[in-house]
Amino acid sequence: MAPINFKFAVVAVLAGCIPSVTAAPAPASSSTDSKCRKTSVAILGAGMAGITAAQALHNASVSDFVIIEYQDRIGGRAWHGNFGSKSDGSPYVIEYGCNWIQGLGNPGGPENPVYSLAKKYHLANTYSDYDSILTYDETGYTDYTDLIDEYGTAYDKAAAKAGRLLLQNLQDQTMRAGLSIAGWNPKHGDMKRQAAEWWNWDWEAAFPPEESSFIFGVAGSNVTFNQFSDANNLVIDPRGYSAIIDGEASTFLTKNDTRLLLNTRITNITYSDHGVTVYNHDGSCVSADYAITTFSLGVLQSNSIGFSPELPLWKKESIQNFAMGTYTKIFLQFNETFWPEDTQYFLYASPTTRGYYPVWQSLSTEGFMPGSNIIFATVIGDESYRIEQQTDEETKAEAMEVLRQMFPNVTIPEPIAFTYPRWTSEPWSFGSYSNWPAGTSLLAHQNLRANAGRLWFAGEATSAEYFGFLHGAWFEGREAGAQVAALLQGRPCVQYENGRLCGERKHYATLTGTSPLSQYSLLNGWAVSSFYDSGDD
Ligand SMILES: Cc1cc2nc3c(=O)[nH]c(=O)nc-3n(C[C@H](O)[C@H](O)[C@H](O)COP(=O)(O)OP(=O)(O)OC[C@H]3O[C@@H](n4cnc5c(N)ncnc54)[C@H](O)[C@@H]3O)c2cc1C
Ligand SMILES: *[C@@H]1O[C@H](CO)[C@@H](O)[C@H](O)[C@H]1NC(C)=O
Ligand SMILES: *[C@@H]1O[C@H](CO)[C@@H](O)[C@H](O)[C@H]1NC(C)=O
Ligand SMILES: *[C@@H]1O[C@H](CO)[C@@H](O)[C@H](O)[C@H]1NC(C)=O
Ligand SMILES: *[C@@H]1O[C@H](CO)[C@@H](O)[C@H](O)[C@H]1NC(C)=O
Numbered sequence: 001m002a003p004i005n006f007k008f009a010v011v012a013v014l015a016g017c018i019p020s021v022t023a024a025p026a027p028a029s030s031s032t033d034s035k036c037r038k039t040s041v042a043i044l045g046a047g048m049a050g051i052t053a054a055q056a057l058h059n060a061s062v063s064d065f066v067i068i069e070y071q072d073r074i075g076g077r078a079w080h081g082n083f084g085s086k087s088d089g090s091p092y093v094i095e096y097g098c099n100w101i102q103g104l105g106n107p108g109g110p111e112n113p114v115y116s117l118a119k120k121y122h123l124a125n126t127y128s129d130y131d132s133i134l135t136y137d138e139t140g141y142t143d144y145t146d147l148i149d150e151y152g153t154a155y156d157k158a159a160a161k162a163g164r165l166l167l168q169n170l171q172d173q174t175m176r177a178g179l180s181i182a183g184w185n186p187k188h189g190d191m192k193r194q195a196a197e198w199w200n201w202d203w204e205a206a207f208p209p210e211e212s213s214f215i216f217g218v219a220g221s222n223v224t225f226n227q228f229s230d231a232n233n234l235v236i237d238p239r240g241y242s243a244i245i246d247g248e249a250s251t252f253l254t255k256n257d258t259r260l261l262l263n264t265r266i267t268n269i270t271y272s273d274h275g276v277t278v279y280n281h282d283g284s285c286v287s288a289d290y291a292i293t294t295f296s297l298g299v300l301q302s303n304s305i306g307f308s309p310e311l312p313l314w315k316k317e318s319i320q321n322f323a324m325g326t327y328t329k330i331f332l333q334f335n336e337t338f339w340p341e342d343t344q345y346f347l348y349a350s351p352t353t354r355g356y357y358p359v360w361q362s363l364s365t366e367g368f369m370p371g372s373n374i375i376f377a378t379v380i381g382d383e384s385y386r387i388e389q390q391t392d393e394e395t396k397a398e399a400m401e402v403l404r405q406m407f408p409n410v411t412i413p414e415p416i417a418f419t420y421p422r423w424t425s426e427p428w429s430f431g432s433y434s435n436w437p438a439g440t441s442l443l444a445h446q447n448l449r450a451n452a453g454r455l456w457f458a459g460e461a462t463s464a465e466y467f468g469f470l471h472g473a474w475f476e477g478r479e480a481g482a483q484v485a486a487l488l489q490g491r492p493c494v495q496y497e498n499g500r501l502c503g504e505r506k507h508y509a510t511l512t513g514t515s516p517l518s519q520y521s522l523l524n525g526w527a528v529s530s531f532y533d534s535g536d537d
């Protein structure tokens with residue numbers, strides 16, 4: 001296998017004649033402010049996209065940048081915390097945000113760059129076995145795993161149809177319609193089929209099939225799981241998943257590097273075709289030739305940052321049209337493992353409510369954190385919003401009632417530790433990750449990633465092919481950093497492994513609802529095909 005440094009290297013066109021960095025002239029305009037700290041590039045946010053954008057600048061010999069970050073740490077939605085206790089009294093480390101490396105890569109094939117980083121930093125991770133699952137309802141164990149297979153058969157048929165819609169430039173549909181036509185059409189009261197569907201769809205998309213794009217839901221899944229591989233590894237590293245982002249940051253930032261401003265909340269951004277000025281809550285400001293925002297879609301949607309001038313309509317529409325999901329993991333530690341110890345997943349079908357504490361995941365299982373007696377449930381969407389309004393005690397009582405239904409023959413002790421994050425109200429994220437609603441198009445998405453003057457946009461949500469994933473943030477950070485470096489240096493183009501990009505990004509002021517196949521190109525964020533032989537590569 002080729003090493004990552006080779007595979008993901010950005011090759012400068014005109015290699016060997018990269019001019020040294022000279023700040024582009026910044027003519028006097030409303031977007032520059034003489035009182036502010038000056039830099040060539042301001043990077044807004046120090047998550048995966050921001051750190052990768054900074055590294056791309058560094059790799060192109062642009063060292064004059066400033067990274068501005070709300071929190072007191074690097075990592076963004078790669079966010080972990082201490083939880084419960086080991087027998088020696090020290091805590092376990094759990095991931096509130098991203099947890100899996102999704103789609104690792106097959107030998108000889110393309111590798112997920114996050115998996116390459118996991119190997120580089122010896123990040124502890126274990127294969128998630130989705131066949132290691134037991135199914136339950138309100139009466140306890142009851143085997144309905146055949147329904148998971150039934151969904152799978154219909155999904156494969158639907159996926160092929162989604163491919164035809166993409167190729168023929170036909171109107172997008174809801175994932176619901178796609179599944180129904182393919183033969184999966186569960187009744188609202190068929191709670192076991194609803195649970196099987198949640199396990200297969202909502203758990204990944206953070207939205208139900210009604211609220212998901214058919215074409216791009218399938219295409220996104222294809223690009224990650226058929227291009228790389230269908231394996232998902234759960235990260236269980238005591239340093240946290242963010243260790244790979246910290247590690248990469250340390251390749252170009254020194255300790256106490258003055259180019260990294262932590263604990264700095266951006267409140268206002270002034271931008272033009274000549275430069276960008278960023279104003280912070282503490283009264284400080286940074287004037288830059290270019291800025292790259294990596295704010296989550298939730299932050300952009302929240303209007304918590306003031307833009308001057310207002311963002312153009314095509315940008316505001318794209319921000320509000322794409323959807324920010326919420327995905328909530330609810331952690332419980334007990335004094336014993338009362339669930340089957342050798343099983344990874346437990347699916348629960350509530351008798352009344354779809355998506356009510358549906359998936360339970362054991363960390364006590366071998367390969368994860370054996371002996372931890374930790375299990376966690378995941379909810380999304382409306383259930384997330386509901387429990388975010390509850391106290392911990394209220395949510396704990398609900399979770400315990402579900403566990404008692406699932407395991408009626410054991411006396412379940414009270415948990416010794418309990419926690420869950422409230423993603424929707426985190427002011428630096430306002431949700432978990434993005435999803436494409438039905439009826440959108442590639443060109444509509446391009447407006448989310450296109451630059452407005454010298455203000456560039458990167459992050460998980462700007463990835464057309466890997467939205468929702470940590471590797472999406474990596475690819476988008478790299479591209480924005482490399483493109484801005486080229487513009488600063490007067491280089492026409494940047495060569496990527498799947499083509500070259502030149503100049504600013506294109507946007508589409510008028511959208512017609514579909515995108516002809518010829519538009520599926522690197523220029524619109526579509527670097528690789530979504531058509532692969534399923535299963536192998
Ligand atoms: C619960 C959950 C589960 C997930 N599971 C997975 C998974 O298993 N696998 C996977 O691949 N991906 C997963 N993801 C997605 C993955 O975490 C994200 O795609 C990725 O971390 C996003 O990186 P980013 O750099 O685009 O954004 P972020 O990490 O959000 O970085 C943006 C940064 O901007 C900062 N910021 C925001 N507002 C301001 C402001 N006003 N001023 C200054 N700074 C600001 C933020 O603090 C943040 O550090 C999950 C996410 C969540 C939340
Ligand atoms: C920067 O270069 C290093 C070394 O070649 C490479 O490992 C890394 O992936 C590059 N980063 C980006 C964002 O291109
Ligand atoms: C997804 O992959 C399947 C299996 O390879 C293929 O049949 C289908 O056309 C693809 N769909 C899209 C939208 O790329
Ligand atoms: C970084 O700054 C802190 C606080 O100012 C100081 O204690 C520490 O020694 C510094 N570290 C380095 C490596 O300079
Ligand atoms: C900053 O943005 C807020 C909106 O978030 C706006 O109300 C305020 O007027 C802006 N301030 C300036 C100086 O533009």
Ligand SMILES: *[C@@H]1O[C@H](CO)[C@@H](O)[C@H](O)[C@H]1NC(C)=O
Nearest residue numbers: 139140141406407408409410
């Ligand atoms: C629980 O106990 C009941 C009654 O004794 C029995 O019928 C049932 O099979 C048991 N369930 C499990 C999951 O062991």
Ligand SMILES: *[C@@H]1O[C@H](CO)[C@@H](O)[C@H](O)[C@H]1NC(C)=O
Nearest residue numbers: 334335336337411412413414
């Ligand atoms: C766990 O605690 C319960 C009381 O809440 C107790 O009955 C049980 O024996 C304990 N289990 C272990 C393994 O200590």
